[in-house]
Amino acid sequence: MTEEIVIVGGGSGGSILANRLTERLGPSIEDGDVRITLINDGEYQYYKPAYLYVPFGKKTVEEAKRPIADLIDRRVEFRVGRVTELDTDGKVVSLADGDELEYDHLVLATGSNLAPEKVPGLAEGGHHFYSPEGSQALREELADFEEGHLVLSVIGVPHMCPAAPLEFVFMADDWLRKRGLREDVEITYTYPIQRAHGLEEIAEWATPKLEERDINLETFFNVESVDPDDQVLETMEGNEMDYDLLVGIVPHEGSDLVSDAGLGDDGWVAVDNHTLEAEDAEDVYAIGDVADVPTSKAGSVAHYESTTIADRIASRVRGETPTAAYDGKTICFIETGMDEATFVDFDYQNGPTMREPSAPVHWAKLGYNEAYWLTARGLM
């Protein structure tokens, strides 16, 4: 009987996992003993880190996507379809077209969804750079923005790519200086807790840099609503802030599939931090943004998690005891302007070590943005 591995979601985690599984289980797949099915609700994979550059005219949304079929091994069955229900007792996945797939191992890699509607007025009054449409619209807005108050407000936490809000204000500062507009634009960065970033080391590193660049920092700032007509932010702490251009990091949520299947709150799958196995179902795993683990929602996390899961599932298929474990490894590049960047790496046990920004790290980030497609193919 064929052992069925079903992966829901064709983003970074899903494609890397599919490719890594074919590496480990190639002969079994060829013999028909194992089948890997990857389901995605569209034909393309989108490389979201590229969207940070779109508002500054440095990338286009079109270059940030590839057909999934070109990224995955030919031995993976790729289906375009929307999964509508998970039955983790019967081990069945239902699709919108009426089909049902039985599984022996199910991996959820459904990512994050943007939920601007959770904050009244945000969709109407704010811009963001977390989707193709959002980053393109922000590009147009920023192109004409020559004076006033630019506010970047981190509204939803957790959110994808936790360094990106800091990157955005550092890049905006540099970009506006180079265009001779900085003196006419006030920049403010707001964060929900008592410091500039969730990770203390990054907050301590960023705070003096914000000050050097004359970027205002507001902490304990939790936006409750946005008044798009008067261009005012209102916070849970009872404060108000006027803006001329709002870049809001919108609330994120997981997948309704997860909540409906009883696998976790707010659509994030409750998993063991190290094995990434769902706490509330057998033979269900989660990788990437949808896995509720105490580290960043970042591509590097999906990458390392998918390697762990590939090892664990391959062991199970071979009848071995799985031993691979995810240690929380995370790597993030952080742009500190238009020409310089740094990077951090950390895990569950060790916080990040901050390094001075440099031009070569910026080039490395730009280089990786292109080389990412090799990672998606499981080659790097």
Added chain:
Amino acid sequence: MSDTPTPDVEIDSRGAACPGPLMDLIGKVKDADSGTVIELLTSDEGSKNDVPEWLEEAGHELLRIEEEDDYWAIYIETT
């Protein structure tokens, strides 16, 4: 313990590192009606400082912090 408030909402953030518990609390307070008693369970010692600091900033009431074996229970009431 007789003085322990009876919570309307419980948030179990044990195992989450800072700032997870505070963010979990802020998220729940956002959706809570005035007068809601929330119990936040946290194993992150930093929460003992972060949470009261935010409550003061946001104007909510800290009712009590109880230390258990390997976690803390923080009770708050929204205003």
